[in-house]
Amino acid sequence: MEKRKKDSDIDAIVAKYRPVVSFRVKKSIGVQTPDWEDVVNEIMINVVEKLKKGEFRGDSSVGTFIYTITSRRIIDFIRKKSKVLKHAPEPNPYLSPHEHVENRERAQWIADSIKRLKPKYREVLFLYYYQELSREEVAKKLKISPRRVSERVNYAQKLLRKVMKE
Amino acid sequence: MKKCKLENLIDEYLFDRLDETQKESFEEHYFSCHQCFEKLEEKNEMIAVIKTKGDEIFQDVYAPTKIRRSWLDSVLAFLTPRQWAMAAVSAALILVVSIGVIPNLKTSTPEFFINDDLVRGSSITLISPMIDNLEQIPSEFRWQSLGENTEYKLFIFHQEELLWSTTTEENFVTLSENIKSLMAPGKKYSWQVKAFSPEGTLIAVSSRVQFNFLSSK
Numbered sequence: 492m493e494k495r496k497k498d499s500d501i502d503a504i505v506a507k508y509r510p511v512v513s514f515r516v517k518k519s520i521g522v523q524t525p526d527w528e529d530v531v532n533e534i535m536i537n538v539v540e541k542l543k544k545g546e547f548r549g550d551s552s553v554g555t556f557i558y559t560i561t562s563r564r565i566i567d568f569i570r571k572k573s574k575v576l577k578h579a580p581e582p583n584p585y586l587s588p589h590e591h592v593e594n595r596e597r598a599q600w601i602a603d604s605i606k607r608l609k610p611k612y613r614e615v616l617f618l619y620y621y622q623e624l625s626r627e628e629v630a631k632k633l634k635i636s637p638r639r640v641s642e643r644v645n646y647a648q649k650l651l652r653k654v655m656k657e
Numbered sequence: 658m659k660k661c662k663l664e665n666l667i668d669e670y671l672f673d674r675l676d677e678t679q680k681e682s683f684e685e686h687y688f689s690c691h692q693c694f695e696k697l698e699e700k701n702e703m704i705a706v707i708k709t710k711g712d713e714i715f716q717d718v719y720a721p722t723k724i725r726r727s728w729l730d731s732v733l734a735f736l737t738p739r740q741w742a743m744a745a746v747s748a749a750l751i752l753v754v755s756i757g758v759i760p761n762l763k764t765s766t767p768e769f770f771i772n773d774d775l776v777r778g779s780s781i782t783l784i785s786p787m788i789d790n791l792e793q794i795p796s797e798f799r800w801q802s803l804g805e806n807t808e809y810k811l812f813i814f815h816q817e818e819l820l821w822s823t824t825t826e827e828n829f830v831t832l833s834e835n836i837k838s839l840m841a842p843g844k845k846y847s848w849q850v851k852a853f854s855p856e857g858t859l860i861a862v863s864s865r866v867q868f869n870f871l872s873s874k
Contacts, residue, residue, distance in 0.1 A: 511694055514701070515684060521790050554689030562684075573871045601703065602710040603738070610718070617718045620704050621711045623672055623847075623865040652699055 501542050505535055508557050519565045534564050604654040612647035619644050661692050667700055673845050708864055712780050781850050781863035791870040794837050800850050802828035808853045815846055845869050
């Protein structure tokens with residue numbers, strides 16, 4: 492069985508998994524500092540090395556293989572960071588790790604699209620995502636069933652997905 | 658394309674409501690399931706926009722009105738955002754007066770009122786702490802004041818459970834050492850603020866923001 496991956500395969504793998512690794516890393520360590528990009532790069536380099544050396548045995552999926560490397564790196568990074576307590580500059584209060592919106596124009600575009608949704612969809616988005624109430628709590632407030640809450644939330648997202656893909 | 662069974666975990670994952678095992682298992686899953694990852698990215702972006710631009714987006718959800726919904730839809734599309742900004746201030750004033758004066762508002766469509774919590778005015782903008790992975794336990798929780806004669810209730814949650822709450826008339830709370838000792842590094846916390854009028858009516862609710870810290874020193 493072919494154990495080593497061809498270069499073109501490796502490029503394809505990197506292209507496919509870089510966004511996933513980036514997402515995971517950003518969520519775990521935040522985006523306030525540029526550290527996350529370094530961590531992602533280190534992980535991808537590590538992955539490429541291992542693929543070239545034939546260390547990937549193919550008994551799990553490539554995704555799981557990359558997931559394992561990613562998890563280890565993140566743990567190492569956090570351990571290192573906890574030990575070195577440098578004085579951090581005053582952080583921007585509006586940039587929270589997984590709530591960081593990278594492209595301002597796009598963010599405004601999405602916000603405007605949400606504003607254009609019918610009130611019943613905006614209500615559920617407000618209660619469920621902005622206030623993070625549970626399905627049941629939202630149902631109680633709006634006097635509808637929890638199932639209807641889910642349906643509305645899903646439908647609102649469907650409507651927005653069309654917009655976000657533009 | 659058939660729906661992936663684990664799709665419903667996306668929201669729970671993004672809100673940090675999964676336990677450690679479920680979380681790791683879902684993280685491993687989206688490395689392999691491209692469908693889930695795509696949806697996860699989209700949802701994450703949508704939530705990010707909602708959280709950062711929520712005040713702007715949900716202004717009318719806050720302002721109860723007698724206007725029927727269909728008319729409201731066309732009105733919303735009618736004005737530009739800038740015009741809305743200017744209209745919002747005057748509209749808010751008018752609405753606050755109308756609500757106080759007109760008793761039959763209670764029979765309007767329930768969807769516009771957050772149930773028995775009559776919500777008026779704007780949301781509460783939280784100031785700090787607003788980020789995860791703080792180096793130390795936060796000493797102070799601060800938010801934008803809504804003006805005079807407002808009472809605030811601060812809630813601190815550990816995961817879904819209420820850990821502690823307090824009431825204040827200031828727009829900040831300083832944690833005592835006793836309260837700080839209730840929290841441990843690495844655990845997931847969140848906070849939220851509610852504003853009340855002097856009579857005890859709920860005026861506004863902030864979004865719930867997560868935080869955690871790395872060291873207890």
